[in-house]
Amino acid sequence: ETGVTQSPTHLIKTRGQQVTLRCSSQSGHNTVSWYQQALGQGPQFIFQYYREEENGRGNFPPRFSGLQFPNYSSELNVNALELDDSALYLCASSPGGAGVPSTDTQYFGPGTRLTVL
Amino acid sequence: AQRVTQPEKLLSVFKGAPVELKCNYSYSGSPELFWYVQYSRQRLQLLLRHISRESIKGFTADLNKGETSFHLKKPFAQEEDSAMYYCAPSPGGSNYKLTFGKGTLLTVNP
Numbered sequence: 001e002t003g004v005t006q007s008p009t010h011l012i013k014t015r016g017q018q019v020t021l022r023c024s025s026q027s028g029h030n031t032v033s034w035y036q037q038a039l040g041q042g043p044q045f046i047f048q049y050y051r052e053e054e055n056g057r058g059n060f061p062p063r064f065s066g067l068q069f070p071n072y073s074s075e076l077n078v079n080a081l082e083l084d085d086s087a088l089y090l091c092a093s094s095p096g097g098a099g100v101p102s103t104d105t106q107y108f109g110p111g112t113r114l115t116v117l
Numbered sequence: 118a119q120r121v122t123q124p125e126k127l128l129s130v131f132k133g134a135p136v137e138l139k140c141n142y143s144y145s146g147s148p149e150l151f152w153y154v155q156y157s158r159q160r161l162q163l164l165l166r167h168i169s170r171e172s173i174k175g176f177t178a179d180l181n182k183g184e185t186s187f188h189l190k191k192p193f194a195q196e197e198d199s200a201m202y203y204c205a206p207s208p209g210g211s212n213y214k215l216t217f218g219k220g221t222l223l224t225v226n227p
Contacts, residue, residue, distance in 0.1 A: 004160075031213070033213070033214070033215075035215075035217075040219070041219055042121075042203050042205075042217030042218050042219050042220050043161070043203075043215070043217045044217070045215060045216065048213065048214060056214050058214065090161065092161075094213065105151075105163045105166070106163070106213065106215065107162075107163075108160050108161040108162065109160065110160050111160070
């Protein structure tokens with residue numbers, strides 16, 4: 001069973017640029033959540049995707065957007081990067097039921113470290 | 118507003134000593150409660166969730182709804198327990214957003 005994978009591992013961008021981060025969910029999981037973890041802080045919820053639809057969003061501006069694909073992999077896109085966007089971005093997947101998003105444990109990927117200069 | 122407080126940023130104990138990592142939450146409804154752990158150079162992983170009432174690696178956590186606390190305990194700490202611990206409530210139902218605390222870095226000294 002393959003765990004959650006994320007790419008790239010590290011990324012350096014400049015202010016104003018756009019970035020796309022990728023996540024492959026664990027086999028059999030149809031729910032993907034994204035979190036932002038700033039240095040010294042706990043992860044903060046960005047949004048969750050279930051069966052290609054957004055299912056809940058945290059307190060992040062619209063320039064943070066996402067996608068989930070039919071194979072349940074997911075992308076996080078951030079436009080107009082700001083210095084404060086520098087953080088570790090975590091993706092987590094969980095198994096879902098037939099009609100509702102997962103109520104189970106979230107399995108985390110290793111994260112993508114984004115640095116905005 | 119949903120809020121999670123882990124009052125100790127750092128906690129240091131000696132091997133064999135009891136350990137308690139505190140977590141207080143302010144959450145509407147009946148949240149589900151989780152503890153996640155991150156060992157050095159490893160990814161964040163679930164340690165335990167209150168609904169399962171399991172003891173994982175000797176850790177237990179008691180939900181006190183009156184005090185809105187979910188403290189993590191272990192009677193005899195081991196060196197391999199050294200890690201960052203996060204308390205994380207979730208609204209439950211069809212919304213499994215986790216609200217993480219800032220974490221407590223536990224160091225178990227030999």
